[in-house]
Amino acid sequence: MTALALSLSLGGGSGAFGALEIGSSLPTGHQAAGMSALSGSPVITGITDASGPVRQVDIAPITVPEFTHGGDTRLTPVDVALLPSLGGRALLDQFSLLPAAALSTFVQDHPDAISRLLSTPIAAREVSNWWGTMSPAAREKLLTTTPQLIGNLDGLPYGTRDLANRAYLGAAIARLEAKLSTGVGRGMNVEVTNHLHMLTQIDHALKAKAGDPVRTLVSLDTVSPGRAAIVVGDLASADYVSYLIPGMFFTIDGQVDDWANTATTLYQDQASWLARLGEASKTVATVAWIGYQTPHLLNVGSLTLADEGAGYLTSAIEGLQTLRGASQPYVSVMAHSYGSTAALIALQRGDFQVDALAVVGSPGSSAQNVSGLAVRSGNVYVGEAGWDPVVNSAFYGSDPGAASYGAHRMSVAGGVDAITSALLGASYGHNEYFRPGSESMRNLALIGIDEGGLVMDDGGTMIAAERR
The missing domain is CATH 3.40.50.1820 (Alpha/Beta hydrolase fold, catalytic domain)
Incomplete structure (x- = not known):
């Protein structure tokens, strides 16, 4: 061959090659855009199931504690120290419960947690059901704090994913431009410049010509x-x-x-x-x-x-x-x-x-x-x-x-x-x-x-x- x-x-x-630093919240402008886009939408209560088989969701062996009150089962937050041991839907549920500051800190300290979720995709129906259980405020928090996750979860609305991916792409480009402007070594300069070029190619590809149909970014991996x-x-x-x-x-x-x-x-x-x-x-x-x-x-x-x-x-x-x-x-x-x-x-x-x-x-x-x-x-x-x-x-x-x-x-x-x-x-x-x-x-x-x-x-x- x-x-x-x-x-x-x-x-x-x-x-x-060069890994992108992830985990920080989006800039204020992107954050405001995400909030306005979601807060004006009604709460999604679920969607009709599509035909076809559903694969088993892979969840780590730790069980998320629950309590029942009057037949209503609710999730209870676990100790943050246990989160790295969770996976699949269990980890998504905990993300939805964490305060924004705690979630941002966790993502910065454990970027591999997001990578694992995306490298072994959760069944789309499971993702859709998870999203449907959340309030607009919880969705806004996830969009602004973990855009690299929200933009790549199959089963989420495409408009939301486009918003998350564009914001994350813009933040990644700004971060690399800032590195170059502050001065880096010759070897690092080449690496950052090449990485920046790759990301700007995506940004350019999103710009439709006048009269052409709109383009949306429904998945994004910024790591070369x-x-x-x-x-x-x-x-x-x-x-x-x-x-x-x-x-x-x-x-x-x-x-x-x-x-x-x-x-x-x-x-x-x-x-x-x-x-x-x-x-x-x-x-x-x-x-x-x-x-x-x-x-x-x-x-x-x-x-x-x-x-x-x-x-x-x-x-x-x-x-x-x-x-x-x-x-x-x-x-x-x-x-x-x-x-x-x-x-x-x-x-x-x-x-x-x-x-x-x-x-x-x-x-x-x-x-x-x-x-x-x-x-x-x-x-x-x-x-x-x-x-x-x-x-x-x-x-x-x-x-x-x-x-x-x-x-x-x-x-x-x-x-x-x-x-x-x-x-x-x-x-x-x-x-x-x-x-x-x-x-x-x-x-x-x-x-x-x-x-x-x-x-x-x-x-x-x-x-x-x-x-x-």
């Missing part, structure tokens, strides 16, 4: 090489939701802005197709999801990062499906390269289901065929460009492009659109599947709005032309 990886020309740096998920559109109400999963060499520092722009292009293409097909009232949202650490040349032969990515992707989509309750969107996953392997692992595990999956430039699947994936109605599509050295390698398992796999073949070779008569660009090599105006992007847009029958196959005809 090393020789194969060396033959690719993907670009992008790996970012600079970083992780982030930027949404184009409204996940809380969209009829169609598409997750874009990148592959090898994709980094926050090098590609987060480009990936957000790709999500915007897909959003616009999907909206255009809906209007053309007489469904202009339908809405879409796309997610530029760099929610896992992608591999580089030295570790691309391992599936470790794909396994981690599969876990994070599972949590993200379960969070969406939990929040949407009885009003579920049509969910599609569009994954490239190593990201396709991560997505295929997640869908083989079957903890959640999606409505459609498209993989392009895939190096292999852990599932033997489409029937082994949690994708409804067999809506699995595969695209393979000419001169792409990764496709058909089956390096990580079965080849999704093989006839025996059972996926729909979608053309990425370019040509004339059978519906619009527009000239479509061809994709070549490993990195052109998301090029605007390409046949690949045209087909991906249709897959994401449940119009897979209009996708052009390798023979230049629509997969199910009789649908229109």
Whole structure:
């Protein structure tokens, strides 16, 4: 695989390493913004459960004391010294009970407690239930004191997460700028400068162009090489939701802005197709999801990062499906390269289901065929460009492009659109599947709005032309 990886020309740096100091309360401006945003909202009393399995929440062996009065069970704070031994929902409950000053001190002294909560995600339903039990004042306290936690808990409202992540990102940037302004050693200067550049790339990616749909930051890891998920559109109400999963060499520092722009292009293409097909009232949202650490040349032969990515992707989509309750969107996953392997692992595990999956430039699947994936109605599509050295390698398992796999073949070779008569660009090599105006992007847009029958196959005809 090393020789194969060396033959690719993907670009992008790996970012600079350096842990961000966390745990302090947000600046006054951010604090006020968080309070005004939450205090004006009604108390959430819970949301409708989504269908699908619920995983057991991993809680440390210490039991949180409770007392019962008149049939009403209430939580009781434990000694702060015991908090490092708690995990999962038990620790979240204690966070909601602690006074703001005590919580801030604990987070400063035990930053690993937040890291543990986020590295082993709590089931989204559990998070949603926890949030629903709290008063607006308790939510404000958590938002302003632990934004790095609130911004990344799947199952919380996306507006709240965006507010927390933007505030935490702004505070992190300000902290690094202050370090540079006070003067640091040459070695530290390089590290801080690189770290600052990574964070400012996220900040820049959040700035939509005039006329473009709004962008929200629904996950954020500020420690290099970083992780982030930027949404184009409204996940809380969209009829169609598409997750874009990148592959090898994709980094926050090098590609987060480009990936957000790709999500915007897909959003616009999907909206255009809906209007053309007489469904202009339908809405879409796309997610530029760099929610896992992608591999580089030295570790691309391992599936470790794909396994981690599969876990994070599972949590993200379960969070969406939990929040949407009885009003579920049509969910599609569009994954490239190593990201396709991560997505295929997640869908083989079957903890959640999606409505459609498209993989392009895939190096292999852990599932033997489409029937082994949690994708409804067999809506699995595969695209393979000419001169792409990764496709058909089956390096990580079965080849999704093989006839025996059972996926729909979608053309990425370019040509004339059978519906619009527009000239479509061809994709070549490993990195052109998301090029605007390409046949690949045209087909991906249709897959994401449940119009897979209009996708052009390798023979230049629509997969199910009789649908229109």
